[in-house]
Amino acid sequence: MWAFLGSDVMFFGAFIATYLVYRGKSLVGPYPSEVLNIPITTVSTFVLLMSSLAMVLALHYVKEGEKNKGTLWILAVVVLGAIFMGFQFVEFREFAHLGLTPRTNIFGTTFFILTGIHGAHVTIGVIWMAFLAYSSNNGALRSDNALDLEIAGLYWHFVDIVWIVIFTVIYLISANDAPPPGMETITH
Amino acid sequence: MASLWRKLTHHDGNGWWNLPHTPSNEPNPPHEGPIGGAWLGNMWRILTHGGVSHAGPGFYWLVGLFLSIVTLVEVWLFAVEGLGSWYIPLLLFLSLLKFIGVVAFFMHLRFDHRLFTYLFGASMVVGIFIFTLLLLLLEFGNQPPN
Numbered sequence: 001m002w003a004f005l006g007s008d009v010m011f012f013g014a015f016i017a018t019y020l021v022y023r024g025k026s027l028v029g030p031y032p033s034e035v036l037n038i039p040i041t042t043v044s045t046f047v048l049l050m051s052s053l054a055m056v057l058a059l060h061y062v063k064e065g066e067k068n069k070g071t072l073w074i075l076a077v078v079v080l081g082a083i084f085m086g087f088q089f090v091e092f093r094e095f096a097h098l099g100l101t102p103r104t105n106i107f108g109t110t111f112f113i114l115t116g117i118h119g120a121h122v123t124i125g126v127i128w129m130a131f132l133a134y135s136s137n138n139g140a141l142r143s144d145n146a147l148d149l150e151i152a153g154l155y156w157h158f159v160d161i162v163w164i165v166i167f168t169v170i171y172l173i174s175a176n177d178a179p180p181p182g183m184e185t186i187t188h
Numbered sequence: 189m190a191s192l193w194r195k196l197t198h199h200d201g202n203g204w205w206n207l208p209h210t211p212s213n214e215p216n217p218p219h220e221g222p223i224g225g226a227w228l229g230n231m232w233r234i235l236t237h238g239g240v241s242h243a244g245p246g247f248y249w250l251v252g253l254f255l256s257i258v259t260l261v262e263v264w265l266f267a268v269e270g271l272g273s274w275y276i277p278l279l280l281f282l283s284l285l286k287f288i289g290v291v292a293f294f295m296h297l298r299f300d301h302r303l304f305t306y307l308f309g310a311s312m313v314v315g316i317f318i319f320t321l322l323l324l325l326l327e328f329g330n331q332p333p334n
Contacts, residue, residue, distance in 0.1 A: 002304045006311030013315030017322040042263050046256060049286075053252035056294045057245055157295045161287050167259075168283040172266050173276055 001151045005158045012162050015117065016169060019110040024177055026105035032177040035098050036170075037091070044087035045167045048122075051080035052160040055153045062136065065143040074133040074149070077156065081126040088119050107177075111170065118166060121159045128152050251293050258282050258289075 058073030092112070095101075102112040132149055135141040141149060262282050265271065271278065291308070 002307045006307055009308070009311040009315045010318060013319050014322070017319040020319075021322050021326045038263065038266055042259065045259055049255045049259065050252065052255075052290060052294050053248060056248045060245060060248070154295055157290050160294075161290050164283055164286045164290070168262065168279050172262055172279050175266065 001154045005154060008158060012118075012165075015114045016165060019114050019170060022106045022110050023174060026107040028105050029179060030098050030100045030104070031179045032107060032174045035095050035100050036175045037094075038171060038175055040087065040091065041167065041171050044084050045163065047080050047087070048084045048160055048163050051077050051084065052157050054080060055156045059146065059149050059153050062141060062149050063143050063146045067136065067139065070141070071133055071136040074129055074136055078126055078129045078133055081122055081129065085119065085122055085126065088115065114166065114170070118159070118162055121162070125152075125156050125159055129156070248294070251289055255286050255289055258286050
């Protein structure tokens, strides 16, 4: 899993670098300052951070052999992950409503590819966790094979740290990126 | 420099700045916490149910609280005007703090086999190298030859 995560670091690193390379290069709007919603994204970031906390608590209780608490915290990961996906779905729909799609401008392309790939990772993680919650509930996931959950946990925490970087780079740093001087906003 | 690094990564039981480094399947040494020290070690023992494991729910809740507070500080910085050129470095620093918090404690890298740290660290170096190359390409790639 660590080897996979290492390769994923380079994978996401390339997409984040691409976003930064093309930052501020859009010739038409909407621009980041016109669409990014920091308060809403802060809440979704908090939700994802708390899902990491739930993950580590789930692993602790499964290792301790406390089946019910372990199952409950794995389910919490599933629910929090699903809530995060919901936030992302609403955000994407709102952006489309404002005229920003992957084909609108270079900001749209790089933004949707990066956050979309991250969202795909979250989706895979939620499905994985749902299976583990089922396994824990029926007794197949126990303290002696908690490594299965630990490996899934590493994946989940990795998804979390990628979002930590995305939240800073795309949202907090780019949120003030206004249209270039003399460039009028053109929405499709 | 090498001595300082060794102190930070190899706990010998002396000095509050020394971080413990014991395998995750071994109990914590007495009075040893995640950031060393006697009183911090006592707090650690309470949080980990007597120091028999590397971390317990109490410690994880503390890390979660820390991550939440750092996120709030980031958003507060976003709202503050007049930070100028300090804004991006401050955000990157806070982001790094969260990154380290999750990797070291939630992902247990702090207490895992050192090979995993090297593996992940090497990937980070390659990732940052690719990142830097792309930025340099943007900066100098379109210049006409002299």
